[in-house]
Amino acid sequence: MAHYRLQAPLTDKDIEQLHAGDTVTLDGIIFGVRDANLIRLFDKKVDLPNDLKPQLQGAIALHTAPGVKKLEDGTYEKVSIGTTTSYRMDRFTRGLMEDFGVRVIVGKGGLLEEGSEALVDLKGCYFTILGGSAALETTQVEAIEDIWWEDLMPEAIWKFRVKNFGPLIVSIDSHGNNKYKDVKKVARKNLDEIISNL
Amino acid sequence: MAITDYVAAYKKTWEVNENFYQSVEEACKTLYIESLKDLPPDVRRALERAHEKEKLESGKEILATLIKTVSTADEEKLLICQDTGIPVYFIKVGNQVRFDGLRLEQAIRKGTERATLEHPLRSSIVNTLTRENHGTSTGNQVPVIHYEFVEGNEIEILIVPKGSGSENMSYLKMLTPAEGIEGIKKYVLECVFESGANPCPPTIVGIGLGGSADKCAALAKKAAAREVGAPNPDPDVRELEEKLYTAINKMGIGAHGLGGNTTALAVHIEAADTHMTCNPVAVNMMCWPARRMRATFKSQTKPEISY
Numbered sequence: 026m027a028h029y030r031l032q033a034p035l036t037d038k039d040i041e042q043l044h045a046g047d048t049v050t051l052d053g054i055i056f057g058v059r060d061a062n063l064i065r066l067f068d069k070k071v072d073l074p075n076d077l078k079p080q081l082q083g084a085i086a087l088h089t090a091p092g093v094k095k096l097e098d099g100t101y102e103k104v105s106i107g108t109t110t111s112y113r114m115d116r117f118t119r120g121l122m123e124d125f126g127v128r129v130i131v132g133k134g135g136l137l138e139e140g141s142e143a144l145v146d147l148k149g150c151y152f153t154i155l156g157g158s159a160a161l162e163t164t165q166v167e168a169i170e171d172i173w174w175e176d177l178m179p180e181a182i183w184k185f186r187v188k189n190f191g192p193l194i195v196s197i198d199s200h201g202n203n204k205y206k207d208v209k210k211v212a213r214k215n216l217d218e219i220i221s222n223l
Numbered sequence: 224m225a226i227t228d229y230v231a232a233y234k235k236t237w238e239v240n241e242n243f244y245q246s247v248e249e250a251c252k253t254l255y256i257e258s259l260k261d262l263p264p265d266v267r268r269a270l271e272r273a274h275e276k277e278k279l280e281s282g283k284e285i286l287a288t289l290i291k292t293v294s295t296a297d298e299e300k301l302l303i304c305q306d307t308g309i310p311v312y313f314i315k316v317g318n319q320v321r322f323d324g325l326r327l328e329q330a331i332r333k334g335t336e337r338a339t340l341e342h343p344l345r346s347s348i349v350n351t352l353t354r355e356n357h358g359t360s361t362g363n364q365v366p367v368i369h370y371e372f373v374e375g376n377e378i379e380i381l382i383v384p385k386g387s388g389s390e391n392m393s394y395l396k397m398l399t400p401a402e403g404i405e406g407i408k409k410y411v412l413e414c415v416f417e418s419g420a421n422p423c424p425p426t427i428v429g430i431g432l433g434g435s436a437d438k439c440a441a442l443a444k445k446a447a448a449r450e451v452g453a454p455n456p457d458p459d460v461r462e463l464e465e466k467l468y469t470a471i472n473k474m475g476i477g478a479h480g481l482g483g484n485t486t487a488l489a490v491h492i493e494a495a496d497t498h499m500t501c502n503p504v505a506v507n508m509m510c511w512p513a514r515r516m517r518a519t520f521k522s523q524t525k526p527e528i529s530y
């Protein structure tokens with residue numbers, strides 16, 4: 026298990042070398058997405074704003090809706106930026122990757138079968154960031170650089186510049202390894218044994 | 224059960240004055256903001272203990288990061304978690320206190336809204352059908368308020384900002400009497416397994432037993448909100464708590480569902496009696512930042528803020 030310090034957006038080589046269990050610290054740009062904006066994009070089929078679309082090529086998407094303070098000049102200051110549970114957005118993983126070129130999802134709790142398969146097919150990774158650790162995450166966000174679909178506040182699409190972002194755990198890699206699945210497999214065995222001894 | 228003669232026991236009534244409602248509003252604003260930043264000492268200790276005991280290296284590192292999050296929140300005055308949750312209040316009303324319940328609720332709502340707008344905090348409360356966010360952390364029947372009446376001349380307001388990652392991992396099942404205690408154990412273990420990484424383990428597993436379906440669910444929430452290390456006084460219930468705690472942590476889900484022996488910080492059960500044909504069990508998880516804070520009001524004094 027290795028540790029990598031990576032610069033976003035990631036290259037093919039970056040993704041290829043990562044294996045489940047590795048840890049990563051990130052610098053650069055990440056985009057915040059979640060339920061409401063992904064529902065608008067994929068279910069309601071509203072086009073992404075033109076200036077955002079090209080920026081998602083090779084991008085890292087974070088499952089989040091931050092707490093923010095709006096300043097007088099219309100920009101936003103961070104109050105609390107953390108991560109939400111990923112399974113709710115699982116079904117958008119393939120679309121984000123295939124249609125827009127997203128390569129990495131950062132979230133918590135892992136993806137379901139469908140999303141995990143998309144990662145293998147389209148050569149991407151899922152990084153776990155620790156849920157509930159917003160205090161730490163917030164200190165690693167240098168700036169909120171842009172926002173789209175502000176009317177969905179706080180579930181807008183966000184552009185963050187991060188530094189020393191992590192620790193991130195590569196929990197699903199592009200080779201088909203999945204930490205969550207491994208843990209659940211062992212847990213199922215343990216649980217069956219515990220239940221049979223009740 | 225013995226019947227207490229409250230008329231004979233009646234002492235002195237505290238009839239609250241006008242200032243009381245303003246004081247509740249201020250206190251609720253403080254409680255909401257501070258509960259999101261300052262983790263109760265019993266939860267901190269439980270995390271430290273888990274960190275010491277964890278055998279899996281990667282699990283130990285995760286727990287160390289959680290502990291670092293808490294100290295970063297202390298130092299930088301930041302919210303521990305960005306999810307401001309559903310604001311849930313547990314009110315304990317002393318039977319010698321007299322007040323206007325509607326005005327009390329109004330003050331709680333006002334305090335919650337002011338915390339959200341003045342700090343500002345992310346409002347997580349939306350209309351369930353239209354999904355419109357009100358921007359105030361309040362809405363139709365939110366905050367959620369639970370009451371309990373006790374003997375005495377105090378009012379206690381406890382806030383539990385309940386994060387959704389753990390709230391979404393909630394369960395209720397009407398087991399049959401024949402399934403007995405074994406069925407209860409099995410069901411709870413399956414719920415914890417099913418929840419996996421989603422509720423941000425290590426969790427406090429809150430379990431409600433008995434009552435009607437609605438009572439059972441409310442008991443599970445009350446159990447999840449209990450302080451770590453305050454076991455149920457009923458020895459039968461306590462024994463079940465201990466057995467489930469051991470079994471859950473043997474499962475190997477671990478901190479954040481990535482393995483290890485720290486899946487639960489505690490298992491808490493609240494039990495009520497039930498119908499002879501019923502055996503209800505409810506599970507409500509509390510994520511690792513088990514946030515709560517309380518204000519205790521007594522006659523003529525400022526409220527006392529504690530955990």
Ligand code: SF4
Binds near residue numbers: 385387
């Ligand atoms: S489950 Fe709890 S700790 Fe995890 S993100 Fe939600 S509120 Fe925060």
